[in-house]
Amino acid sequence: METSTKEIQPFVIKSSKKPLWLKGWNRIKRQRAAMFGLAIVLFFIMVGILAPLITSYPFDGFYPERTLVPPSAEHWFGTDDQGRDIFSRIVYGARISLWIGFFSVIGSIIVGCLLGLIAGFYGKWADSVISRFFDIMLAFPSILLAIAIVAILGPSLFNALIAIAIINIPTYGRLIRSRVLSVKEEEYIMSARSTGMSDIRILFQHILPNSITPIIVQGTLGIATAILEAAALGFLGLGAQPGEPEWGKMLADSRQFLTVAPWTLLFPGFAIMLTVVGFNMFGDGLRDALDPKMK
Amino acid sequence: MKRPLLEVKNLKLHFPIDKGLLEKEQKYVKAIDGVNFSIYENETFGLVGESGCGKSTTGKAIMKLIDPTDGEVIFRGKDISKYSRKEMRNVYKNIQLIFQDPFASLNPRKSVGKIIEEPLIVNSNLDSKARKQRVHELLELVGLHAYHSTRYPHEFSGGQRQRVGIARALALNPKIIIADEAVSALDVSIQSQVLNLLRKLQRELGLTYLFISHDLSVVKHISDKIGVMYLGKIIEQGTKDSVYAKPLHPYTQALLSASPTISSENRQERIVLKGDMPSPANPPTGCAFHPRCFAAKPECKMVQPELRDVGDGHFVACHLYNEQV
Numbered sequence: 001m002e003t004s005t006k007e008i009q010p011f012v013i014k015s016s017k018k019p020l021w022l023k024g025w026n027r028i029k030r031q032r033a034a035m036f037g038l039a040i041v042l043f044f045i046m047v048g049i050l051a052p053l054i055t056s057y058p059f060d061g062f063y064p065e066r067t068l069v070p071p072s073a074e075h076w077f078g079t080d081d082q083g084r085d086i087f088s089r090i091v092y093g094a095r096i097s098l099w100i101g102f103f104s105v106i107g108s109i110i111v112g113c114l115l116g117l118i119a120g121f122y123g124k125w126a127d128s129v130i131s132r133f134f135d136i137m138l139a140f141p142s143i144l145l146a147i148a149i150v151a152i153l154g155p156s157l158f159n160a161l162i163a164i165a166i167i168n169i170p171t172y173g174r175l176i177r178s179r180v181l182s183v184k185e186e187e188y189i190m191s192a193r194s195t196g197m198s199d200i201r202i203l204f205q206h207i208l209p210n211s212i213t214p215i216i217v218q219g220t221l222g223i224a225t226a227i228l229e230a231a232a233l234g235f236l237g238l239g240a241q242p243g244e245p246e247w248g249k250m251l252a253d254s255r256q257f258l259t260v261a262p263w264t265l266l267f268p269g270f271a272i273m274l275t276v277v278g279f280n281m282f283g284d285g286l287r288d289a290l291d292p293k294m295k
Numbered sequence: 296m297k298r299p300l301l302e303v304k305n306l307k308l309h310f311p312i313d314k315g316l317l318e319k320e321q322k323y324v325k326a327i328d329g330v331n332f333s334i335y336e337n338e339t340f341g342l343v344g345e346s347g348c349g350k351s352t353t354g355k356a357i358m359k360l361i362d363p364t365d366g367e368v369i370f371r372g373k374d375i376s377k378y379s380r381k382e383m384r385n386v387y388k389n390i391q392l393i394f395q396d397p398f399a400s401l402n403p404r405k406s407v408g409k410i411i412e413e414p415l416i417v418n419s420n421l422d423s424k425a426r427k428q429r430v431h432e433l434l435e436l437v438g439l440h441a442y443h444s445t446r447y448p449h450e451f452s453g454g455q456r457q458r459v460g461i462a463r464a465l466a467l468n469p470k471i472i473i474a475d476e477a478v479s480a481l482d483v484s485i486q487s488q489v490l491n492l493l494r495k496l497q498r499e500l501g502l503t504y505l506f507i508s509h510d511l512s513v514v515k516h517i518s519d520k521i522g523v524m525y526l527g528k529i530i531e532q533g534t535k536d537s538v539y540a541k542p543l544h545p546y547t548q549a550l551l552s553a554s555p556t557i558s559s560e561n562r563q564e565r566i567v568l569k570g571d572m573p574s575p576a577n578p579p580t581g582c583a584f585h586p587r588c589f590a591a592k593p594e595c596k597m598v599q600p601e602l603r604d605v606g607d608g609h610f611v612a613c614h615l616y617n618e619q620v
Contacts, residue, residue, distance in 0.1 A: 187399040191463070194358055194392045195414040196384035205413075209404045 027289040034285015040278025048094040057085035059092040059245045068261040078263040080254055086264065089245035090271050096246050097275060100161050100230040101223035107165035109219055112172030117203055117211075119173070120180025131177070134170035142167045143232055150238040157246065160239035164229045168222060175218055179211035186210075213290045220283035224276040231272050247272050298372070299333035300503050301357070301390075301471055306330045306366035306376075308349075308356050312576055324576045326352045327363070328527035331602070334471070334520075339497070339504040341518030341535070343511060343550070347572055349527040350507045351395070354473045357505070358392055359383055370471075388418055391464035395476035397456035401448040407434075407459050408444030414466040433462040438492060454485035461492065465500070473505045478513060490517055511554040515539055523547050526583040527575055529602060533609035543611040545588050582614065590615055 028034050047054070057075075063083030071078045077086035119130035137145065149163035183189065184207060192202050231248025233239035240246030242253075247268040254264035307330075309323040327349045334340045342350045356363040359378065368376040375386050391414075394400035401410055408430050415426045431441035437458040448456055457477065464472055474493065478486040494517060496502055508514050514521060515535060522532040523544065531544040542548045549566040568587045573579050579586050585595040595614050602612040 187394050187396055188402040190355075190360055191392065191394055191400050191460075192402070192413070193360055194387060195417050195463075195467075196380075196387035197413070197417045201417065206402055210402070 024290055028285055031285040031288060033281050034289070037278045037281025037283070037285060040274060041282055044094045044098060044275050044278065047091055048098055051091045051095060055085070055088040055091050057088045059084065059088045060243050061085065061088070068257060068264070070261070071263055077267040078261065080250070080264050081257060081261075086250075086267050089250060090247070090267055093245040093247045093250065093268070093271065094275075096157065096240065096244065097227045097230060097272070100157070100164065101227045101275075101279070104161045104164040104168065104226045104230075105219050105222045107162075108168035108222070109172050109215060111165075112169045113176050113208070113215065115169070116173040116176030117180055117208065120177040121184055121199070121203055121207065127177075130173070134173050137167070137170045143229065146229060146233060147236065147238060150233060155238045155241070157240050157244060160230055160233045163233070164226050167229075168226065171222065172215060172218065175214055176211055179214060180207055183207050183210045214287075217283055217287040217290060220279055220286055224279035224283070227272065227275055227279070297335055299369075300336045300371065301505070302333045302367075302369040303353075303357065304331055304367040304369065306353065306356060306368065307364045308352055308361065309364045322576060324574075325527050325578065326575060327356060328575075329366070330524070330527070330529055332522050332529060332532060334503055334505060336470075336503055337497070337501055338519045339506050339517055341514035341521045342505065342507045342524060343509065343514050343521060344524035345550075345572060346509060347575070348524045349575070350509075350524050351475050353524070354392065354475045354505060354507050357473065358387075358390060360392075384418060387414075388467045389469050390471045390473065391467065391469040393457075393460050393464050393472060393474045393477040396480050397453050397460055398448075398480070400460055401456060403448055406445050406447055407451070410448070410459060411444070411463045411466055414463060418467055429466065430462075433465055436465065436496070437462045452485075453481050454488060457481060457485075457489055458492065461489075461496070465496070468500075469502075471503045471505065473507070475507045476509070477506070479508060479510060486513065493517065511550060523550070526572060526578060528583065528612065529610075530584065530612045531610065532602070533607070537607055537609045541609075543605065543609070543616060544584075544613045545590050545615070546584050549589075582612075 028038075061084055063079070066075075066079050066083040067081050069075050069079040069083075075085050075087065077090065079085055080089075115130050115133075119127040140148075145167045146160075146163040149166055150159050153159040153162060189202060189206055192206050197205075230239055230246070231251070234246040234248030235252040237249075237252065240249040242249075250268040251265055251272075254261070254268075257264050306327055307325070308327040309325050312322045312324060330349075330353055332340060332342075342353065344350045352361065355361045357368050359368075359376070363376055366376060367374045370386060370390065375383070378386065401407075405413075408427075411430045411433055412426050415421055415429060419426075421429065427444075430444055434441055434443055439455060439458055439462070443451075443455075448459065451459065457480075460477075477493070478489050481489060490513065493504065497504065504517070506514060506517055518535050520533065521535050521538045522529045523538070523546065524530070525546055531538060531542070531547045538547065539551065542551050545566075546568075549568050552566045566589065568589075570587050573583065573586065579596075581597050582588070582591075582595045582600050585591045588595065592614060598614070600612045600614050600617075602610045603616070604610055605616055
């Protein structure tokens with residue numbers, strides 16, 4: 001019965017020293033659709049960064065003598081009613097859309113996560129107050145709420161970003177709250193308590209890292225939604241202001257030329273679609289790679 | 296006589312049940328209902344009982360991971376049961392818990408080194424280099440290797456993970472370790488390795504254990520004293536030898552007869568208990584065990600028996616032994 005513990009050699013697993021995120025990446029790499037989506041996303045990011053190098057016309061160059069020129073070697077995507085080169089506008093528009101997509105989602109995630117963590121962890125009245133707040137926000141059609149917020153703040157691109165961030169808070173807040181509710185019952189949280197750890201440390205060192213995966217997935221998909229919402233606000237004249245090459249705004253400005261110059265609508269619409277598809281495919285791939293208990 | 300290191304006095308933990316619309320009385324699940332025991336330094340106290348009897352809850356109530364409703368937990372002469380969370384931090388340096396499930400009690404996102412280091416970050420003022428050193432010491436102490444510290448919990452087997460759990464519990468040099476079903480989730484061959492490790496650590500570090508288990512043979516292997524719990528109460532308590540050699544309470548007799556033995560001489564006739572453990576929300580009147588007891592007398596239905604001394608530090612709560620006192 002009495003065996004010395006020294007004899008027991010733990011069997012050595014040839015363990016990869018790779019950090020966890022690298023393992024997740026390896027799994028995403030195998031998903032063809034996700035990689036395709038990522039390629040599209042990276043393509044648009046590159047386009048946005050390299051915008052001055054790949055365009056030969058300024059995005060707000062105003063050429064009254066060249067209005068509504070169809071696509072040609074000189075103007076790849078044609079020109080609009082004010083003679084502005086659509087290709088340049090779309091390339092610069094990538095900056096605006098990606099910027100809005102990323103930062104509005106990051107904003108919603110930060111606020112949503114904080115509220116969700118508090119609601120899930122402390123429960124009781126904190127949970128009731130925060131959850132009812134989410135319910136109330138979700139009771140409004142989101143675009144209507146965004147319109148209301150922009151109307152209060154005044155129409156501009158930045159205010160559109162704020163509005164989009166605000167309307168998406170409950171999505172992330174609820175998601176993280178539900179994760180926290182299950183994670184906080186895990187035994188490793190009890191064991192963290194038993195070392196005398198503070199609530200803050202438990203929340204941010206133990207609960208948050210174990211609840212964040214669905215948020216990353218939802219956030220990636222959320223960028224696509226945010227880009228669409230920004231386009232919708234731009235279309236309504238509440239986001240980008242005249243002159244700014246925002247894709248939704250471009251659609252709105254050109255809709256009267258649908259029959260005479262369809263390229264003025266086709267290319268911005270196509271750009272929106274492609275980015276959204278890219279983020280959606282990448283987000284779906286992320287979900288498949290990360291959700292089945294990341295190991 | 297020595298003073299006990301940890302004394303639990305009349306510990307109670309009652310969970311309120313949501314009352315219906317028409318019910319006037321607030322009902323409680325009495326998970327722990329007046330538990331008393333003392334543990335002396337360097338000793339192992341085994342707490343046994345079937346699942347749902349409140350033994351794990353007792354461990355957690357001592358640690359104040361669940362706040363007890365009533366009673367005292369006296370550690371080194373001070374009642375810690377009313378301590379605030381801040382005051383408890385000092386207690387956690389001295390009392391640590393080993394958890395039942397080695398797969399659930401380690402954070403899957405942290406490397407083993409980080410997991411063991413964490414109590415040191417929170418509760419000691421060692422610098423990062425000294426902490427690393429200590430983590431390596433602890434890993435070697437529990438039979439793992441220093442290079443394991445960069446691995447993640449899922450890269451280990453169940454027995455190895457439980458060793459990690461033990462290393463974490465030892466990080467702060469505690470006096471008492473509460474082992475809550477520490478080996479139940481492991482298979483038998485690993486169980487004995489971990490039990491032997493615990494005994495080795497007890498000898499080398501002068502630890503005191505509260506060993507909670509449903510497994511009688513495991514408890515017999517490691518304990519000095521034993522308390523048998525039934526429905527939130529300790530019904531029999533004594534030294535290991537006296538309880539195993541001469542079980543007095545009918546419940547203990549039934550439990551012991553159910554645990555398998557190897558030699559045919561010692562084999563007793565098996566006592567099969569009828570029915571299940573009653574609900575702690577609605578316990579039977581009198582002795583909680585009387586509906587299942589093979590020796591129940593009429594008074595068992597009426598009067599709750601007290602835990603009384605029947606000599607040699609052997610206590611039993613049963614009406615059958617009233618006359619002998």
